[in-house]
Each structure stands twice: as structure tokens, then as C-alpha cells.
Amino acid sequence: MATCPNCKKKIQEVRFQIVKSRHSFGRDILNSIAHCCPMCDSILSVEVDPIAVKTDTVRELMKRLGR
């Protein structure tokens, strides 16, 4: 079973919170999800929020289509 690298407790589920990710050399800011240990709140991973990507893509497409 997976263990938290910080508190060393076994993890069966994670918490998540919405965070912003900024590219190191650019100005792009993406809505992202941080997966956190439920015991100590250490961040285990961060990924771009797939739902936000889908929503932003549809919004941009509609804008370019003039709708």
C-alpha cells in the first residue's frame, strides 16, 4: 500500500485542493489539482485540472467560432 513520504502513514485516499500552476518561464497560469495526504496535508502531486482544461477549450472554441 502507498505511504506518505512525509508522515510515513499508509494512504487509502487523498484529499485534493484547487491550486494555480505557473510556468517557470512564461505567464501561463493553469487551474490545477494538488493531491494531499489526508493525515498531514503534504502535497503528494499536482496535475492540471482536466475539467478546467475541457471547459477552457470549449470556451475558446466557442469564442473563435463567434458564438
Ligand SMILES: [Zn+2]
Ligand atoms: Zn502524510
